[in-house]
Amino acid sequence: MTYDGTYSLLNVGKIFAGPNSIEKIADIVKECNVQKVLLITAKGVWDAGLVARPVALLESAGIQVDVINHTPPEPEIGHVNEIFNLAKEKNSQMVIGIGGGSAMDVAKIVALMFTNQVPLKDMLGIEKVKNPGLPTLLIPTTAGTGAEVTPNAIVLVPEEELKVGIVSSKMMANYVILDPLLTLGLPQAITAFTGVDALAHAIECYISKKGNPFSDMYALQAVRLISRSLRKAYRDGQDVEARHDMILGSMYGGICIATSSTTAVHALSYPLGGKYRIPHGLSNAILLPSVMEYNLDACEHKFRDIAEAMGLDIAGLSTRQAAEKMIENLYSLLADINIECTLRDKGIREEDLDGLVEAASKVTRLLDNNPKAMTRQDMRAIYQKLL
Numbered sequence: 001m002t003y004d005g006t007y008s009l010l011n012v013g014k015i016f017a018g019p020n021s022i023e024k025i026a027d028i029v030k031e032c033n034v035q036k037v038l039l040i041t042a043k044g045v046w047d048a049g050l051v052a053r054p055v056a057l058l059e060s061a062g063i064q065v066d067v068i069n070h071t072p073p074e075p076e077i078g079h080v081n082e083i084f085n086l087a088k089e090k091n092s093q094m095v096i097g098i099g100g101g102s103a104m105d106v107a108k109i110v111a112l113m114f115t116n117q118v119p120l121k122d123m124l125g126i127e128k129v130k131n132p133g134l135p136t137l138l139i140p141t142t143a144g145t146g147a148e149v150t151p152n153a154i155v156l157v158p159e160e161e162l163k164v165g166i167v168s169s170k171m172m173a174n175y176v177i178l179d180p181l182l183t184l185g186l187p188q189a190i191t192a193f194t195g196v197d198a199l200a201h202a203i204e205c206y207i208s209k210k211g212n213p214f215s216d217m218y219a220l221q222a223v224r225l226i227s228r229s230l231r232k233a234y235r236d237g238q239d240v241e242a243r244h245d246m247i248l249g250s251m252y253g254g255i256c257i258a259t260s261s262t263t264a265v266h267a268l269s270y271p272l273g274g275k276y277r278i279p280h281g282l283s284n285a286i287l288l289p290s291v292m293e294y295n296l297d298a299c300e301h302k303f304r305d306i307a308e309a310m311g312l313d314i315a316g317l318s319t320r321q322a323a324e325k326m327i328e329n330l331y332s333l334l335a336d337i338n339i340e341c342t343l344r345d346k347g348i349r350e351e352d353l354d355g356l357v358e359a360a361s362k363v364t365r366l367l368d369n370n371p372k373a374m375t376r377q378d379m380r381a382i383y384q385k386l387l
């Protein structure tokens with residue numbers, strides 16, 4: 001395929017990866033010539049004991065660490081403001097985010113709030129941020145959002161019942177540590193939800209209208225890694241090789257977002273998170289196969305490529321058959337990792353569908369990239385099918 005137009009790839013500064021790469025944390029901070037850091041994490045991550053070692057490493061290198069350890073999952077805009085109010089007293093020189101997408105997104109936003117004296121709501125949207133933030137180091141403990149390498153941070157805006165993004169090249173991290181050992185204790189359900197989120201990033205960015213040679217390469221490799229290891233990581237959380245594949249696959253999915261874009265799965269997912277508080281990974285998982293069925297006519301060749309990357313046996317199949325097999329595999333993956341839930345299970349009723357469509361249709365930032373145009377009726381039909 002030839003690509004017309006220019007495409008670009010935003011990159012983070014430096015990535016350390018592999019088992020025990022967390023041991024690099026103090027060297028990284030020293031490289032930044034910083035004496036005082038703010039470490040932002042979530043309660044689940046703190047309770048899992050994942051923060052003690054990084055703090056000990058920093059402190060023994062003479063670095064002062066202030067910890068905020070109560071970032072809520074899927075934070076609201078008000079939560080982020082509260083956390084910044086605590087943080088701003090601390091004269092921090094650098095922000096470290098350790099956790100899933102929720103904690104890393106808060107760390108990314110707080111780093112910007114230190115240097116941009118504007119209310120957070122004024123930074124929502126695309127490239128609204130004026131000044132670069134404090135230096136950041138992001139350390140994922142889910143695999144996942146890929147938020148460690150994206151220019152995005154997502155907050156829930158309760159009055160709009162929607163999740164909204166800050167998208168800014170100024171939010172790219174200076175450093176990332178990808179240590180699969182930090183994900184060994186990730187609970188089974190979170191392993192499942194977050195793993196499908198990563199797969200959705202790869203598939204959506206591959207079929208997106210913004211897809212390009214960079215996203216193609218990272219997307220197909222993410223699909224390979226996640227397809228061979230998500231079931232394994234779900235069955236045995238202590239499988240280091242599977243966890244390693246997953247954290248790399250998740251990061252590659254994030255790189256795809258940084259050069260391409262997600263599409264209708266994420267657009268239709270935002271109101272499920274915003275109004276019904278369904279976790280991000282789960283809402284994407286519920287939608288992924290159905291949205292791909294909708295897209296089938298527009299994406300047969302690309303779905304065939306994805307089927308191949310998934311390791312499916314497509315020898316002798318027509319392009320259409322291989323594409324259909326890719327979608328069947330999405331359903332069987334969800335069944336294998338016990339994601340079999342309907343919107344009704346989550347309290348959504350027929351009379352709620354118009355509101356969902358109304359909210360989803362505002363997410364034009366992503367809908368515009370879907371390979372097949374989606375009308376309100378199309379969106380309604382997808383939600384209806386998932387009831």
Ligand SMILES: NC(=O)c1ccc[n+]([C@@H]2O[C@H](COP(=O)([O-])OP(=O)(O)OC[C@H]3O[C@@H](n4cnc5c(N)ncnc54)[C@H](O)[C@@H]3O)[C@@H](O)[C@H]2O)c1
Nearest residue numbers: 042044045073074100101102141142145147150152154280
């Ligand atoms: N910035 C981006 O590019 C981007 C992309 C996709 C999603 N997101 C956002 O990220 C958020 C979701 O992030 P997530 O799916 O990673 O989940 P999360 O960060 O909300 O974490 C889910 C739960 O798992 C716990 N947890 C995390 N790591 C753990 C570990 N190793 N052991 C035990 N418990 C652990 C957390 O404390 C939390 O309770 C949403 O707000 C979503 O909108 C951001």
Ligand SMILES: [Fe+2]
Nearest residue numbers: 145197201280
């Ligand atoms: Fe996502």
